[in-house]
Amino acid sequence: MGQAKKIVKCQNCGASDFTTVNGYRTCSYCGSVLSSTVESTIALNSDVQNLLNKMQTDPANAVLYANLILDIDPTNVEIQKYLY
Numbered sequence: 001m002g003q004a005k006k007i008v009k010c011q012n013c014g015a016s017d018f019t020t021v022n023g024y025r026t027c028s029y030c031g032s033v034l035s036s037t038v039e040s041t042i043a044l045n046s047d048v049q050n051l052l053n054k055m056q057t058d059p060a061n062a063v064l065y066a067n068l069i070l071d072i073d074p075t076n077v078e079i080q081k082y083l084y
Helices: 045-057 059-072
Strands: 018-021 024-027
Antiparallel strands (some): 018 024
16 A cells, blocks of 8 residues: 655645745745644654563562553553563
């Protein structure tokens, strides 16, 4: 499956026709400059792995670490053995 193309619309007039002027995307109808949004992702795998390691090295606080893991990744099944 291909990735769907996101249609960008001008926040001022709703048009979707832009030209590039001086390196900026500018609305062809009202002249507004499109502000670019930066999409970012945060990888939490290393955080979960660190907490799993702490659960093994500090069993007295394993439930605390398990709850932190569930806050990050509620679908994590590896920590189930520490919750019962």
